[in-house]
Amino acid sequence: MxxxxxxxxxxxxxxxxxxxxxxxxxxxxxxxxxxxxxxxVMSPQRWWHGEIVTDLTLALRAQAPEGFKVGREMTIRLDARNRPEPDLVVTTAPYDPDCTWFAPEDVQLVVEVVSPESAHRDRTVKLCKYAEAGIRHYWCIEDEDSVPAVHVYELDQPTGSYAPAGIFRHTLRRSLPFEINLDLDKLAPGQSG
Structure with missing residues (x-):
């Protein structure tokens, strides 16, 4: 040893x-x-995971209004002992080239694309921690036979926990945190060309 x-x-x-x-x-x-x-995160990243994160980042950037920024692989300082790194973050924080983390109050949406090694953390641990930190919107994307299924959660202010807001396949339309209209089939590798 x-x-x-x-x-x-x-x-x-x-x-x-x-x-x-x-x-x-x-x-x-x-x-x-x-x-x-x-x-x-020591296991090799699956191609499906990387393609979903990249395509979703580009799609959300194209739809984000002024004042919203879409980034990936940045940590969120939830509290003194928690600083997770989601796959994708939508923030209203002003751009700072030296920034290494976001504050929860600046995060409008967190997206996790579930991998076998991260499944428990994404579905349970992070679901609770992001809600406790007051992040209003959380998406957890599952691989259903190489097609994305987006589990959408909204923060319920009175309870401080997430309430399911729907499971989306093929198309996702949401008005929060901004107007979003996604063709999920085009996010799946091999589907868009």
Missing amino acids: TDLPDWMRPPRAEGWFAEDLDSLPEAPRHTELIDGALVF
Whole structure:
């Protein structure tokens, strides 16, 4: 058994904090902080996942009104011990080229594309954490025989938890966080050409 590299050892007895992620240049590219623990995405990314994220990013950017920005692979500092990295974020934060994370109040929509290794986190852990942080809209995209099914959630303010707002296949039309009209079949790799 080999020793852990020094950078993998928590800097304090309480573990990791959100600001620690910015001082870990040796960490794998997609490192998240969940409940004070580092989570590394070490499995190879599926082509389907990458294509859905790329195509959805481009489609939402084309429809986003002034003041909304669509980005990917940026963390959200939910609190001192949680800084997940969703697949896609829609934010109203002003552009800052040195930004490494978004505040929850600036995030209008979070999208997770479910992979086998992230399924539990995307469907349960992140669903609760994003709601607790007050993020109003959450989409969880599932692979149904290589066709995307988008599970849409809206924050219920009185309970502070997400309420299902529908499962969309083939077409997704939403008026929040802005007018969105998507042909989901065109997001599926091999479907658009």
